[in-house]
Amino acid sequence: MLIKIPPASASRESDVTPESIYLSRRSFFAAAGGVAAALALPRVSSADVSPYADVEPAQAPAWFADKLKSARWQAVTAGNESITPYKDATHYNNFYEFGPDKGDPARLAGSFKAEPWTVMVDGEVGKPGRYAIEDLFKEQQLEERIYRLRCVEAWSMVIPWLGFSLGDVLKRFEPTANARYVRFETLVDHEQMKGQSSSFSLIDWPYIEGLRMDEAMHPLTILAVGMYGRVLPGQNGAPLRLVVPWKYGFKSIKSIVRITLTAEQPKNTWQELAPDEYGFYANVNPAVDHPRWTQAHERRLPSSLFSPNVMPTRLFNGYDEVATLYSDLDLRTNY
Numbered sequence: 001m002l003i004k005i006p007p008a009s010a011s012r013e014s015d016v017t018p019e020s021i022y023l024s025r026r027s028f029f030a031a032a033g034g035v036a037a038a039l040a041l042p043r044v045s046s047a048d049v050s051p052y053a054d055v056e057p058a059q060a061p062a063w064f065a066d067k068l069k070s071a072r073w074q075a076v077t078a079g080n081e082s083i084t085p086y087k088d089a090t091h092y093n094n095f096y097e098f099g100p101d102k103g104d105p106a107r108l109a110g111s112f113k114a115e116p117w118t119v120m121v122d123g124e125v126g127k128p129g130r131y132a133i134e135d136l137f138k139e140q141q142l143e144e145r146i147y148r149l150r151c152v153e154a155w156s157m158v159i160p161w162l163g164f165s166l167g168d169v170l171k172r173f174e175p176t177a178n179a180r181y182v183r184f185e186t187l188v189d190h191e192q193m194k195g196q197s198s199s200f201s202l203i204d205w206p207y208i209e210g211l212r213m214d215e216a217m218h219p220l221t222i223l224a225v226g227m228y229g230r231v232l233p234g235q236n237g238a239p240l241r242l243v244v245p246w247k248y249g250f251k252s253i254k255s256i257v258r259i260t261l262t263a264e265q266p267k268n269t270w271q272e273l274a275p276d277e278y279g280f281y282a283n284v285n286p287a288v289d290h291p292r293w294t295q296a297h298e299r300r301l302p303s304s305l306f307s308p309n310v311m312p313t314r315l316f317n318g319y320d321e322v323a324t325l326y327s328d329l330d331l332r333t334n335y
């Protein structure tokens, strides 16, 4: 984000969704009684059959395939906003561990080995330990959540994630009374993630992110393990990433290997690199500009010169229900 400003033509890689996915989504929405005005919880309707039934199953670990059988699918999307084509969501990525260009992750993360995978849970918890990914979610049902994803670079997408409530995961580890923040850490693997060895990279690895405890416990916050009815591809943060839909995309840390509950506010990677540009909160806010990108509007992908698809940005990315978390906070100074 520090290094690259996307050119106006940046969505030229965009393509249409494979027709099978597009059609199944359309008929699914129609069958489910149309769309809702916002992506608020609780859901008005859900279903127990995958809307992606006619999609070739991708190679997925056994635990994921198992969870998929009993997944709860979301029947609503963001008003009349349509889901971003799979091709764009998986070929226009920010994942600096694989390089700074939007196409690097798709090109280089294809063979990323995300199995087996363990996550260290430590800090202010009653049950610290290293857990296999399947054990983290043992008692939870896989859920689809269709969320807007808004990057601070002023592009946006609408993604159907598959994941689990982060709050429910955290409760299992028994947070202590001192737990006020959650710190997340991405894998460091110089062999697989060549961007981590690049002398051009300014990032001090591992990539770090953090949330306040109430943000982490909010029902909108999820740990995603899949998207578009499939297991998460390497370029989107396999096997496990954070999704916080009312915050800029850089908060959605990928390929998580450690979750630490802390008393102190953690410093995130971008804040560490450029504190005047990136803060801890990173709530989507059209009234607070980034020094290099106005935040008043966003370009919904796919977009092109002839069809730029620019729309006004909404405070908290349209997720008004989180406003109460910040009633005592000056959002201009706490950017």
Ligand code: MTE
Pocket: 001, 089, 092, 093, 094, 095, 096, 097, 149, 150, 151, 152, 186, 207, 235, 236, 237, 248, 249, 250, 251, 252, 253, 254, 255
């Ligand atoms: N997580 C890690 N570990 N490394 C990264 O470079 N980039 C962030 C975030 N998570 C990033 C990361 C940024 S800047 C954005 S906008 C989103 O991932 C992009 O997610 P996507 O590629 O799935 O669209």
